[in-house]
Amino acid sequence: MTSQTITAAASGTWKLGDMEINRIGFGAMRLTQTGEALTAGATPRDRGQAVSVLRRAVELGVNHIDTAAFYFSPLRSANELINRALAPYPDDLVIATKVGPGRDPSGEWLPHATPERLRGQVEENLRQLGRDHLDVVNLRIVGTGSIAERFGALAELRDAGLIRHLGISNVTPGHLAEAQSIAPVACVQNMYGIGVRPDQDEFVRACGEQGIAFVPFYAIAGAGRTAGTTGADDEEVLAVARAHGMSAAQVRLAWTLHRGPHVLAIPGTGDPDHLAANVAAGALRLSEDDLALLDSLHRRPR
Numbered sequence: 001m002t003s004q005t006i007t008a009a010a011s012g013t014w015k016l017g018d019m020e021i022n023r024i025g026f027g028a029m030r031l032t033q034t035g036e037a038l039t040a041g042a043t044p045r046d047r048g049q050a051v052s053v054l055r056r057a058v059e060l061g062v063n064h065i066d067t068a069a070f071y072f073s074p075l076r077s078a079n080e081l082i083n084r085a086l087a088p089y090p091d092d093l094v095i096a097t098k099v100g101p102g103r104d105p106s107g108e109w110l111p112h113a114t115p116e117r118l119r120g121q122v123e124e125n126l127r128q129l130g131r132d133h134l135d136v137v138n139l140r141i142v143g144t145g146s147i148a149e150r151f152g153a154l155a156e157l158r159d160a161g162l163i164r165h166l167g168i169s170n171v172t173p174g175h176l177a178e179a180q181s182i183a184p185v186a187c188v189q190n191m192y193g194i195g196v197r198p199d200q201d202e203f204v205r206a207c208g209e210q211g212i213a214f215v216p217f218y219a220i221a222g223a224g225r226t227a228g229t230t231g232a233d234d235e236e237v238l239a240v241a242r243a244h245g246m247s248a249a250q251v252r253l254a255w256t257l258h259r260g261p262h263v264l265a266i267p268g269t270g271d272p273d274h275l276a277a278n279v280a281a282g283a284l285r286l287s288e289d290d291l292a293l294l295d296s297l298h299r300r301p302r
């Protein structure tokens with residue numbers, strides 16, 4: 001099978017709340033611009049290319065898309081591109097969004113939402129996506145303070161039927177425990193990958209033990225964060241990639257999927273070839289030797 005014919009089903013499935021999804025999904029943050037994401041003066045990506053990448057993702061079996069209302073460039077909004085490309089939405093498509101952060105219309109960051117303002121952010125996502133409920137809403141936070149009031153506000157919106165499942169993002173195990181005392185948590189979305197936050201290994205395992213999905217972001221971009229990949233990669237990753245005839249990005253994605261059946265991938269790209277490669281990474285089975293080499297890189301002090 002070529003990378004053009006491998007579908008997201010090759011990565012296996014996970015039940016996110018009551019919704020079964022393929023473990024290889026798609027992150028929408030890169031769709032709205034070329035170059036660095038989340039900057040006020042970003043260069044808008046070609047609309048047709050963004051729409052065709054989304055449609056191709058679904059054709060390739062992707063049924064988990066991560067987005068946010070604050071993913072936009074001067075002329076493109078990720079939610080509106082998803083709506084344009086995919087509505088009426090397939091029944092099995094799970095769209096996960098994030099609330100908490102916000103940007104003003106010119107793209108400058110606003111203070112994080114208070115509990116009272118979260119409803120407006122949820123409604124903004126509903127409006128842009130053209131839905132009457134959101135499948136998954138992650139509360140995305142900064143810092144170590146309590147999330148009880150904000151998560152409680154989202155739990156009320158869940159009870160009101162606006163949200164089906166709740167998640168939390170950029171959080172600690174303490175935040176997870178706090179959230180779980182308020183309402184069920186379907187997923188944790190944190191930064192994680194080879195050599196990226198190895199201190200989270202135990203948290204990743206703990207989520208799996210509790211049946212909670214762990215959804216890493218920047219699994220490919222790593223330290224490049226919003227700027228994306230740098231092009232250079234570590235020798236260990238390149239060696240494993242060569243041995244399998246795959247790319248470094250594919251090895252990085254496959255490694256995250258090998259951390260446990262509850263780990264889901266949401267690679268972001270606006271490039272159709274990268275999309276197909278990322279979906280194909282779900283079929284890559286790493287050997288014990290591959291994993292030992294990559295794990296040693298992961299744990300190496302930086």
Ligand SMILES: NC(=O)c1ccc[n+]([C@@H]2O[C@H](COP(=O)([O-])OP(=O)(O)OC[C@H]3O[C@@H](n4cnc5c(N)ncnc54)[C@H](OP(=O)(O)O)[C@@H]3O)[C@@H](O)[C@H]2O)c1
Nearest residue numbers: 027028029217218219220221228229249267268269270274
């Ligand atoms: N919760 C949070 O706080 C948070 C924060 C950041 C992101 N996210 C979510 O996580 C998703 C993933 O993060 P991300 O999109 O920044 O990072 P990523 O998937 O780790 O990496 C994206 C970068 O890698 C490149 N890339 C993707 N596939 C590739 C391939 N097969 N070969 C070579 N290069 C490849 C992309 O460039 P090309 O466009 O050229 O392919 C881009 O530079 C986002 O889209 C977003 O939905 C969540």
